[in-house]
Amino acid sequence: MDKTPVFVLTDFLGAGKSTLLNRLLADSAFADTAVIINEFGDVALDHDLVRVGETQVARTTTGCLCCTIGGDIRSTLHELHVLAAAGEISPDRVIIETTGLADPAPLVNQLMPGGAPAIGLRDHLVARNFELAGVVTLVDIVTGELSIESHFEAAKQIAFADRIVLPKSDLAHDPGSIRGIESLRARLAALNPAAPVDDAHQSGFDLASIFKRRVYAPASLGDDVVGWLAARGGDPR
Secondary structure (H helix, E strand, O other): OOOEEEEEEEEOOOOOHHHHHHHHHOOHHHOOEEEEEOOOOOOOOOOOEEEEOOEEEEEOOOOOEEEEOOOOHHHHHHHHHHHHHOOOOOOOEEEEEOOOOOOHHHHHHHHOOOOOOOOHHHHHHHHHHEEEEEEEEEOOOOOHHHHHHHOHHHHHHHHHOOEEEEOOHHHOOOHHHHHHHHHHHHHHHHHOOOOOEEEOOOOOOOHHHHOOOOOOOHHHHOHHHHHHHHHOOOOOO
16 A cells, blocks of 8 residues: 655745645645644635544645644644544645744654654554655745845755745846845755755646655755754654
């Protein structure tokens, strides 16, 4: 049985996760997606709420399943597994939306093989049924470089990404703004040369492709990522 791919979606405060998630939840192509979010906040949902243990679950009109993180991420994935085993859901993918100040290292360690140690049957079931397939980081074209300079978490989010998205490129109308995007792209390439950078407003941008099943390989992202994971007891292979 194929494992369900899990994607981490992150950005630094206000870069556009809520807008992208609302776009995703309105797309029928994501009807079989489970979205785990820290709090519903600005994510617009039209749903009937049900309770599943400590996890709040919401069904959207397009069929997506949304829930809030209850305890650690493994407990939430386990609850999704229980729902799937009971035939109540059949997600094609899981997307985890982090907070804007999140350090991605602990989350990646919980999701990747050889990361945080498994605790009991629950964690083994999660490892057998889910796999980390990608980390998607959104970067604001206006505040991105300042965030990188001022906040270590912003740089780490970029370093851990295997796909980077610029969601606000439509705000660049004058030559200065366009040059700013070019400068930001150069900064992103220096921090993470392995991750492709996608313009969310460029013709041909395919949101579904950002969350397409793939192999997430932290070791390919550079020595910093390897070191951060090893510091938390993870195996970056």
